[in-house]
Amino acid sequence: MNSAAPKFQEEYSATERHPSGERMNLEALEKMLAKIKSLPHFVETEPTLFSLGGRGYFENPTTDILAFFLDPAAHHKLGDLALSALLDCLRHDLHEPVLDNTSLCTPPEREVSTATGSRIDLFLESDDWIMVLENKIYHHQNNPFESYRRFANERAGTSNKQPLLVVLSPDGSAPVGWHGIGYPQLIELLSSKLSQAFISQPLNKWHILLREFLLHLESLMNTPKVADKTEAFVLDNLNKIQQALELKNSVVKSLQQDCRKYLTQQFDGKEVGTQLNHWHGYPALRFGFGNWQTDSDVVLFLDARAGNQFAVNYYACQLTTPALRQAAIKLLSNEGCTEYWDESRGTVIGFKAPLSAVDRDSLFRAVRDKLALMDVFEAYRSTL
Incomplete structure (x- = not known):
């Protein structure tokens, strides 16, 4: 990784400038997060066939x-x-x-x-x-x-x-x-x-x-109700919670931009496209080369749900023939891949490589490696 790229720990080690000009103290933020963790949480009701319908409650x-x-x-x-x-x-x-x-x-x-x-x-x-x-x-x-x-x-x-x-x-x-x-x-x-x-x-x-x-x-x-204690805490701390959300968004945006710069440098100035999505409420940073003729891409999924971990998901798209599908599976289902699955009626195959380390260098290298692997597959596709 280029040494000029700022380290994650150094960049956000003390405070973060809030858009309003206030300074967000991370020690106070950590205390607030610890308090949130101790509060009674809202438990969602399991959906049924009837509740899924738009008129089911009338x-x-x-x-x-x-x-x-x-x-x-x-x-x-x-x-x-x-x-x-x-x-x-x-x-x-x-x-x-x-x-x-x-x-x-x-x-x-x-x-x-x-x-x-x-x-x-x-x-x-x-x-x-x-x-x-x-x-x-x-x-x-x-x-x-x-x-x-x-x-x-x-x-x-x-x-x-x-x-x-x-x-x-x-x-x-x-x-x-x-x-x-x-x-x-x-x-x-x-x-x-x-x-x-x-x-x-x-x-x-x-x-x-x-x-x-x-x-x-x-x-x-029995409509679930937010506990009074939880409700009061959120209402009393709306400003701090909003600052925390904006801090999270700024970190994710910075991570996305720096990862794109890193990839551009690693691939000798090759055009790298990127897009930010959210899956299950968590950031999914998509990357792909501009010269690809398909929707294939590599996704850094910052999956922080309980029991889950960060992963690189990568998708081989427009698989129009059995031979192309088999080639994708053979090439892309190794190098740390733990599972793969079909999407879009078999025209897309998704692959998942969980990440054991979540520091910035490790995240960027993992995206780089899968992007290089996917580029090999896209080049192979063009010869068919």
Whole structure:
């Protein structure tokens, strides 16, 4: 490495000039980082198939799915598993044998209109009872419940069917005269019944989808919250945290620029292109020669995720023939490479070489070596 290039330790050993003119004391920064490490951290909820959808948290799609599983005759082949769980919740308030009936006359009805034009979320009817169910994913309840009550009484009519007025909500709250079911209660009962179904019935996709739906509902009811202590610390130290982020950005930018200069010198002035990306929130410094006719490049990935380490990833692109793929694997999968993989339907192969040393000299040399190796492959490609 050229001795004129500043050392990482020397360049940032004492203080760094903040854009505002303030000086950032690294000792204070280290203390702040130690404090951050000791704070309770936000834990993300594991995503489900339903949470990945853009509308998965709205009440209408959730009620649609709930209606499907509440129908014993639907294609899920789970019978009355969901409906019996719902009725079990009601039995805590009602002790009527009428609730033993888990057969429906018709499939559950959605968005049923009342005489006043109001829309009921879900309407169910058996030979013994009718149920008006309002589904409230969130706590706010401002529905025209009296209109719903009149509708239920009218539908019951002279059939001697018992009207059941039910609100399904996070905490089980409901207006006077209505039966409240808390989502946690329903999730617990339904999960228990589903566990038994896993054991007693052949596994099918609907077992999995219902489990995903329950996990999704559970995540909606238990939205992770940042600890008060963590929140207060961040708000009190926003300026320092911003300075730390800007310091990080300036270091990464300097590292990128100096690496490019180093590579240009090492390859006798050959044009080196570079680009800064971020993978999983961490810097990925891309380098490649300007005379390459493909998108192949070498990436210095400063991967600081727990359990990971810095690495040089390098990508052979536009692999249009089996022979070219085999040539890439043969040439590029050595020299410290620990793994390789396909991307873009096999037209790209990525290679990874983890780095044991993270000082500036070692990082630059690792990029240089892979860039030289990739250049050999690109030159070979041009002869085919």
